[in-house]
Amino acid sequence: MSLDEKTWAELREIADRYPEKRSGLLPMLHLVQSVEGRVTPEGIEACAEVLGISAAEVNGVATFYTMYKRKPVGDYHVGVCTNTLCAVMGGDLIFERLKEHLDVGNDETTADGSITLEHVECNAACDYAPVMMVNWEFMDNQTPESAVQVVDDLRAGREVHSTRGPRLCTWREAERVLAGFPDDRADEGPAAGPASLAGLAIAREQGWTAPKGESK
Amino acid sequence: MTDTLTPVLTDNWDADRAWTLASYEERGGYAALDKAFAMTPDDVITAVKDSGLRGRGGAGFPTGMKWGFIPQDNPRPKYLVVNADESEPGTCKDIPLMMASPHTLVEGVVVSSYAIRANTAFIYVRGEVLHVVRRLQRAVQEAYLAGHLGKNIHGSGYDLDLVVHAGAGAYICGEETALLEGLEGRRGQPRLRPPFPAVAGLYASPTVINNVESIASVPSIITNGAAWFAGMGTEKSNGFGIFSLSGHVTNPGQYEAPLGITLRQLLELAGGVREGHELKFWTPGGSSTPLLTPEHLDVPLDFESVGAAGSMLGTRALQIFDETTCVVRAVLRWTEFYKHESCGKCTPCREGTWWLAQTLARLERGQGDEGDLDLLLDQCDNILGRAFCALGDGATSPISSSIQYFRDEYLAHLTHGGCPFDPAASTAFAPAGASA
Numbered sequence: 001m002s003l004d005e006k007t008w009a010e011l012r013e014i015a016d017r018y019p020e021k022r023s024g025l026l027p028m029l030h031l032v033q034s035v036e037g038r039v040t041p042e043g044i045e046a047c048a049e050v051l052g053i054s055a056a057e058v059n060g061v062a063t064f065y066t067m068y069k070r071k072p073v074g075d076y077h078v079g080v081c082t083n084t085l086c087a088v089m090g091g092d093l094i095f096e097r098l099k100e101h102l103d104v105g106n107d108e109t110t111a112d113g114s115i116t117l118e119h120v121e122c123n124a125a126c127d128y129a130p131v132m133m134v135n136w137e138f139m140d141n142q143t144p145e146s147a148v149q150v151v152d153d154l155r156a157g158r159e160v161h162s163t164r165g166p167r168l169c170t171w172r173e174a175e176r177v178l179a180g181f182p183d184d185r186a187d188e189g190p191a192a193g194p195a196s197l198a199g200l201a202i203a204r205e206q207g208w209t210a211p212k213g214e215s216k
Numbered sequence: 217m218t219d220t221l222t223p224v225l226t227d228n229w230d231a232d233r234a235w236t237l238a239s240y241e242e243r244g245g246y247a248a249l250d251k252a253f254a255m256t257p258d259d260v261i262t263a264v265k266d267s268g269l270r271g272r273g274g275a276g277f278p279t280g281m282k283w284g285f286i287p288q289d290n291p292r293p294k295y296l297v298v299n300a301d302e303s304e305p306g307t308c309k310d311i312p313l314m315m316a317s318p319h320t321l322v323e324g325v326v327v328s329s330y331a332i333r334a335n336t337a338f339i340y341v342r343g344e345v346l347h348v349v350r351r352l353q354r355a356v357q358e359a360y361l362a363g364h365l366g367k368n369i370h371g372s373g374y375d376l377d378l379v380v381h382a383g384a385g386a387y388i389c390g391e392e393t394a395l396l397e398g399l400e401g402r403r404g405q406p407r408l409r410p411p412f413p414a415v416a417g418l419y420a421s422p423t424v425i426n427n428v429e430s431i432a433s434v435p436s437i438i439t440n441g442a443a444w445f446a447g448m449g450t451e452k453s454n455g456f457g458i459f460s461l462s463g464h465v466t467n468p469g470q471y472e473a474p475l476g477i478t479l480r481q482l483l484e485l486a487g488g489v490r491e492g493h494e495l496k497f498w499t500p501g502g503s504s505t506p507l508l509t510p511e512h513l514d515v516p517l518d519f520e521s522v523g524a525a526g527s528m529l530g531t532r533a534l535q536i537f538d539e540t541t542c543v544v545r546a547v548l549r550w551t552e553f554y555k556h557e558s559c560g561k562c563t564p565c566r567e568g569t570w571w572l573a574q575t576l577a578r579l580e581r582g583q584g585d586e587g588d589l590d591l592l593l594d595q596c597d598n599i600l601g602r603a604f605c606a607l608g609d610g611a612t613s614p615i616s617s618s619i620q621y622f623r624d625e626y627l628a629h630l631t632h633g634g635c636p637f638d639p640a641a642s643t644a645f646a647p648a649g650a651s652a
Contacts, residue, residue, distance in 0.1 A: 020400070023400055064386065082549070089463065089643055126460065126535065127460060166350075191230070192229045193312075195467075198469025199459075211447060
C-alpha cells in the first residue's frame with residue numbers, strides 16, 4: 001500500500017515545523033502509524049525521502065521508541081501499568097485478568113482486531129494507581145472488574161470516556177494528534193482529577209496560601 | 217510563618233476551565249511578560265538566580281546559573297527546551313500541571329526564552345499522554361492568537377516561536393542530552409559531556425533544558441519577586457514544590473508546599489497510611505532515589521537533608537509502601553524497568569542491568585544463596601559511577617538501599633523457598649484488614 005498525496009504533504013509539513021527537518025522524524029512516525037496502523041516499510045521510505053536520510057537511519061529510530069509498532073495495532077491500545085507502584089496496587093492482577101479475558105499475551109491483538117494489550121511503564125499518574133491507559137488516555141483507579149468492563153464496552157462499540165473526561169478515540173486518531181494535528185477536543189473533561197486537587201482542597205479549607213508577593 | 221501548604225502552581229487547578237486562556241488571564245496570567253520585558257534579559261537571569269530556584273526535574277541544579285552559562289557572544293541561535301518527558305517511576309506532577317494549566321508553562325517559556333535570548337523554544341512532552349498533548353497544543357495556539365507568542369510579543373520587539381513536540385516512549389529521553397537526540401530525530405542516547413548543552417546543545421547551538429515545574433515557577437518569581445520565592449523553603453533549598461504522594465496512603469495526590477516539609481507532615485495531611493496498615497518503606501523522589509524507612513519520617517524534604525539521610529530529593533515523588541508490600545518484588549520490578557529502558561550505549565548499564573535483574577529474579581524465587589546479596593552489591597559497585605549517564609546509577613539505588621534496610625527479607629525468600637507475601641494483600645482493592 002502506498003501513501004496518499006495528503007499524507008506526503010503532511011509529512012513535509014511536519015518537517016517544516018523545525019529549524020532542521022530531521023527533528024520532525026518522531027512526529028512523522030506518529031503520522032505514519034495514524035495512516036498505516038503501524039510503522040510500515042512504505043512509511044519508513046517516505047520519512048527517509050522527505051528528510052533526505054537513509055531508510056536504515058529511520059528504521060534505527062523507529063526501533064528505539066516503544067510507541068512505534070511493527071505489528072498492526074488494534075482500534076484500542078490498552079496499556080496496563082505494571083511498574084512497581086501500580087503493580088503492587090493491583091496492576092499485575094489487572095494485567096493477568098485482561099490477558100485471560102481477551103485470550104492474548106503481552107503485545108498481542110485480539111482476533112477481531114479491536115484490542116491490543118500491552119503492559120506499560122510508569123505513566124505519571126501514580127496518585128491514581130492502579131492505572132490503565134487506553135490509546136494513551138488515563139483510566140484511573142482500576143480494578144480487574146472495571147478493566148474488563150472497559151474492554152468489553154470498547155469491543156461492543158459503546159462510547160467510553162477516560163476517567164478524566166475525554167471520549168476515547170481510536171488509536172489511529174490518537175496517533176494523528178501526537179503527530180501535531182489537533183483534533184479540537186482539548187476542552188473535553190475537567191482541569192484536574194480528584195487526586196490532583198487533594199492538597200489544594202486542604203489549603204482552601206484551612207485558608208492556607210503562599211505569602212503575598214512584592215507587587216500584591 | 218509560612219503556611220503548611222502554599223499553592224502557587226496548583227492554585228488555579230480548581231478554577232472553571234483552568235486550561236483555557238480566558239481563565240488564566242482572568243487570574244492575572246501573562247502579566248509577568250510585561251514585567252519581564254521592562255527588565256533587561258540579564259536582570260531576569262539575576263532575579264531567577266537570586267530566587268534560589270533549583271531544577272525541579274530531580275538534579276536540583278540552580279536554574280539561574282544554568283541560564284548564565286549560555287554564551288551570549290556565540291553567534292548561533294539560542295534554544296530553550298522544556299523537558300516534559302515525565303517518566304521517572306512515581307513522578308506525577310508535571311503531567312497534571314500541563315493538563316490543568318498549560319498556560320502557566322507557556323508563560324514561563326516566554327519569560328525564560330527572553331532571558332536567555334532564544335527565539336525558538338520546544339516543549340518535549342512524552343507521547344503517552346494524549347489529553348495533555350491536546351491541552352498544550354491548544355494553549356500554544358491560543359497564546360499565538362493573543363499575541364503572547366509570535367512576533368513582537370506585547371509590543372516588546374521580542375519574537376518567540378514555540379513548538380510542542382511529542383516523544384514516542386523512552387524513559388531515557390528524560391536525560392537532557394538524550395532528549396536533544398530525540399528532538400533531533402535520532403535514537404535517544406545520551407551525549408558525551410562536555411560540551412554541555414549550554415555551549416553545544418540542540419543543533420550544536422547554546423541550549424537551556426529545564427523541567428516543566430522549573431519553567432512554570434518562573435512567572436511567579438518575576439511577578440512576586442526573588443525575595444518572595446527565597447523566603448519560602450529552607451536555607452539552601454528555596455521556594456515551593458509539588459510533592460506527589462502515591463501508593464498506600466489514604467488520600468494520594470499533589471501537595472504543593474515549601475521545600476523542607478516532612479513526610480510525617482505530608483502523611484498527616486493525606487490522612488495517613490491506609491487504614492489498618494503501617495509505613496514500611498518509601499521513595500523520596502522516584503525509583504532512582506534510595507529507599508527510606510519510617511526512621512526518616514522527620515527528615516526535611518529539601519536537597520541537603522534528604523542527601524544527608526543517604527538518598528536524594530529527586531522529583532519529590534513520594535511512593536508509600538506499607539507492610540503488605542514485598543520489598544524484593546518491588547525492587548525486582550524497578551530493576552526490570554531499568555533493564556528495559558537502558559539505551560544500550562554503555563556497557564556497565566546495558567550489561568549490568570541484565571545481570572542485576574537475573575540475580576534478583578533468582579533471589580525472588582527463593583533460589584540462589586546469601587552470597588547473591590554480595591554479588592548484587594558488587595554488580596551495583598560496577599555500575600554506580602561507571603555508567604554514561606544517571607540511568608545506570610539510578611538502577612542501583614533501590615537495590616543497595618533495600619539490602620541495607622531489608623537484608624532479612626531477602627534471606628526470608630531463601631528460607632521460605634519463594635516470596636512469603638500475598639500479592640493480593642497489597643492491592644488497592646484488597647479487603648480492609650488483609651495482611652501479608
